[in-house]
Amino acid sequence: MAVLTMAKAINDGLRAAMERDPKVLVMGEDVGKLGGVFRVTDGLQKDFGEQRVLDTPLAESGIIGTAVGLAIRGFRPVCEIQFDGFVFPGYDQIVSQLAKLHFRSQGRVPVPVVVRIPFGGGIGAVEHHSESPEALFAHVAGLKVVACSNASDAYWMIQQAIESDDPVIFFEPKRRYWEKAEVDLAATPTPLHASRVVRPGSSLTLAGYGPVLKTCLEAASAAEADGHDLEVIDLRTLSPLDLGPVFDSVRRTGRLVVVAEAPSETSVASEVCARVQEECFHSLEAPVLRVTGFDTPYPPSKCEEDYLPDLDRVLDAVDRSMGW
Amino acid sequence: MSAPQDWTPPTSSTPSSRPGPDHVVAGLKGTDEGGADLVQLLTPEGERVPDPRFDSYAADVDVEALKDLYRDLVLVRRFDREGNALQRQGQLGIWVPLLGQEAAQIGAGRAMAPQDMAFPSYREHGVAWARGVDPTELLGIFRGTDHGSWDPKATGFHLYTIVIGNQCLNATGYAMGQKFEGKVGDGPDSEATICFFGDGATSQGDVHEGFVWAAVYDAPVVFYCQNNQWAISEPTERQTRVPLYKRAQGYGFDGIRVDGNDVLACLAVTRWALEECRTGNGPVLIEAFTYRMDAHTTSDDPTRYRLADELELWKLKDPIERVRVHLVRSLGVEPEFFDGVQAESDALAARFRQHCVDMPAPGPERMFSQVYAEGSPAVDAQREAFLAYHSSFEGV
Numbered sequence: 001m002a003v004l005t006m007a008k009a010i011n012d013g014l015r016a017a018m019e020r021d022p023k024v025l026v027m028g029e030d031v032g033k034l035g036g037v038f039r040v041t042d043g044l045q046k047d048f049g050e051q052r053v054l055d056t057p058l059a060e061s062g063i064i065g066t067a068v069g070l071a072i073r074g075f076r077p078v079c080e081i082q083f084d085g086f087v088f089p090g091y092d093q094i095v096s097q098l099a100k101l102h103f104r105s106q107g108r109v110p111v112p113v114v115v116r117i118p119f120g121g122g123i124g125a126v127e128h129h130s131e132s133p134e135a136l137f138a139h140v141a142g143l144k145v146v147a148c149s150n151a152s153d154a155y156w157m158i159q160q161a162i163e164s165d166d167p168v169i170f171f172e173p174k175r176r177y178w179e180k181a182e183v184d185l186a187a188t189p190t191p192l193h194a195s196r197v198v199r200p201g202s203s204l205t206l207a208g209y210g211p212v213l214k215t216c217l218e219a220a221s222a223a224e225a226d227g228h229d230l231e232v233i234d235l236r237t238l239s240p241l242d243l244g245p246v247f248d249s250v251r252r253t254g255r256l257v258v259v260a261e262a263p264s265e266t267s268v269a270s271e272v273c274a275r276v277q278e279e280c281f282h283s284l285e286a287p288v289l290r291v292t293g294f295d296t297p298y299p300p301s302k303c304e305e306d307y308l309p310d311l312d313r314v315l316d317a318v319d320r321s322m323g324w
Numbered sequence: 325m326s327a328p329q330d331w332t333p334p335t336s337s338t339p340s341s342r343p344g345p346d347h348v349v350a351g352l353k354g355t356d357e358g359g360a361d362l363v364q365l366l367t368p369e370g371e372r373v374p375d376p377r378f379d380s381y382a383a384d385v386d387v388e389a390l391k392d393l394y395r396d397l398v399l400v401r402r403f404d405r406e407g408n409a410l411q412r413q414g415q416l417g418i419w420v421p422l423l424g425q426e427a428a429q430i431g432a433g434r435a436m437a438p439q440d441m442a443f444p445s446y447r448e449h450g451v452a453w454a455r456g457v458d459p460t461e462l463l464g465i466f467r468g469t470d471h472g473s474w475d476p477k478a479t480g481f482h483l484y485t486i487v488i489g490n491q492c493l494n495a496t497g498y499a500m501g502q503k504f505e506g507k508v509g510d511g512p513d514s515e516a517t518i519c520f521f522g523d524g525a526t527s528q529g530d531v532h533e534g535f536v537w538a539a540v541y542d543a544p545v546v547f548y549c550q551n552n553q554w555a556i557s558e559p560t561e562r563q564t565r566v567p568l569y570k571r572a573q574g575y576g577f578d579g580i581r582v583d584g585n586d587v588l589a590c591l592a593v594t595r596w597a598l599e600e601c602r603t604g605n606g607p608v609l610i611e612a613f614t615y616r617m618d619a620h621t622t623s624d625d626p627t628r629y630r631l632a633d634e635l636e637l638w639k640l641k642d643p644i645e646r647v648r649v650h651l652v653r654s655l656g657v658e659p660e661f662f663d664g665v666q667a668e669s670d671a672l673a674a675r676f677r678q679h680c681v682d683m684p685a686p687g688p689e690r691m692f693s694q695v696y697a698e699g700s701p702a703v704d705a706q707r708e709a710f711l712a713y714h715s716s717f718e719g720v
Contacts, residue, residue, distance in 0.1 A: 051504055057540060062493055062533035069443075069497020072482070075504070093530070096487045097494060104471040105483055107694040141695055141703075165697035240700045 001184055007040050007177040009151035013158035014041065014078065018048055021076060024162055027054040028063055028080030037082050038118060038177055060090030064115065068097045071111040076162055084119040085128030091136075098167045099142030114161045114168045119147075120211045120261050121308055122175035124301045131298050132262035137169045138239035138271075145239040146192060147171040149213035151181035153236065156189035164192065173211035195242040197249065201231035204321055205249040207272060208259035209235040212309055216259055219314040228318060238268050246272065247279050254285035255321045259309050264292040286324035289317045358613040359567060363593050364583040368641040370649025381592035387655050393587050394647045395665050396430045400450045401644060402669035403459045403676045407449075407466065411622040415680050416466040420447045424585070424617030427643030428550050430454055431590020432612070435598055436518060438480065443495035443519045446484045447550075451520060455481035459672070460679040469686050488521075489528030492547065495519035496534045499545035499601070508544050508604045516601035518546040518594070524555025526571070527563045535575040535609075544601035546594065547609045550584060552616035557629040569611035577607045584614025585643040615641070688714055
């Protein structure tokens, strides 16, 4: 059992995938000598060479567009986007080509590309460095979208994403990069597209993903003092959503609070709420609630403590739900 | 910051304050011959003219080979005209005509080796033909039954790309892959990629980024710009201040302008460019200087933005007629050959037409098919639910 930061876990996962399959490439701005702005790709170019770890020119459409071409050729590129808010110059290639080529070609042209995006706030960054655009990708048919929340998942999920024949948008919670966790390098991992109960409970279901998972677990511990036994579910896969465990949980607890950093309107959290009311209507004891970022652009970082769902806002929602 | 109070925007009639040779884009009007750098082997009058640099790349084109090229041009034009007619008859939702660009496409397509890969835009019916894609396989895109039914890997001809310029990056990435796999060099299995786009696409960021990536990775990709003078209603001077082929110099690779209505020159120049790429001297930008003689698509109305005189002038440079004249006057080809090509084109047109009306609708399963390589529970559930709903109408 290794104890790794999330950043190192992803690095080790990339290394394992590259060792297994010579067609796996890592590409992006500064991913080579520098090891990426978060050092997630540290040391890979030294060990695998400049043809497998490509320091690219500085243009996101170019990174994604050439990755699509390399995938058509038979490679498995893993693209790094430096920050969430910088993905949009590459969004056209992601939506118009990466997501649609398999469908357009009736399966003749798979495009097994992984796009890694460090996402979310909480690091005191300037504009465009703290966004949560996952709903924009989850809404696009043809893409698969996942978010890891801890080092163990990160280690396994990045390898599973690379092995997938579908394009995967891989969200990494950047404010959790330096948090350590045990990683069982010999484990049988949870499937990539599966949500998971990470804390069983009976009073209320808390569902979240990525950076807020830790907040959810802290809320569950804090709520124990009030006599509430919260179940926490890590959604992990945002497209396709795996809501079976959420439905099962809500049928037992009768209550659901969904937590995410992204703005609430038409979000992944909204979709979870809609599907739960469709499937679990007769089990619900209270309205399904969301605790999210606000429907504003991401604010200046001195405001982000108010913007991000914190322990108090989650507990407040728990209290409101339990009050019904 | 607000504009000064006395600032007024310049009007469109304000003359440019920056005159100079680079401001004048050579060859934008119907009377233009394409400039002094234009590579041409066969004049519009059907006269073979020497070119010391490129003659060797067409040296093997004997009478029989030139007759084959003529046949290509005629057949491609014929099914293109049928596509146009089928749209007018309501059989196709839209058609994208290639009229006038047959030589640019056949020359480039026939220059490719079997192992090469082409990344087309959406007007490359002639390149499709040269790559062995049956023309009937183009119909589904425009009739709405599929997004391209041919196998890109088997044909070396990628699917059409509708978003302007996207394919330049995809082609560059593919070419990088060819290089990474060691397919660049003097060996018999060396490969190259060719990417097709129009003059309008050169304004897109993806084309610029494709040039950057191709240059810094020495990717074996030929960028083949068919400058047909118009991007729907916007003329080339709305895209550039310099002749398009000269842009290559700024990226650090060769650019060349060829008479896009001269199939022999297009063949020779593209052969040279592909060879440059295969042997590691790429990328190369080719500007095939041509003219779109029909509308942008069947939804377009070029009479709103261009003069009929322009079209009449370009008709004098027709890519097919000059080959026919050369075959008859200089090479003595008998009328029977042309009669045979005509008959063949009639048969192709009839088959094309019949196939169009015979194409079955794909059915609702198509919507849910192959969205993901590994499936998706959500899509699977929607398919099952909708097909059950759909079948509930059976017998009603």
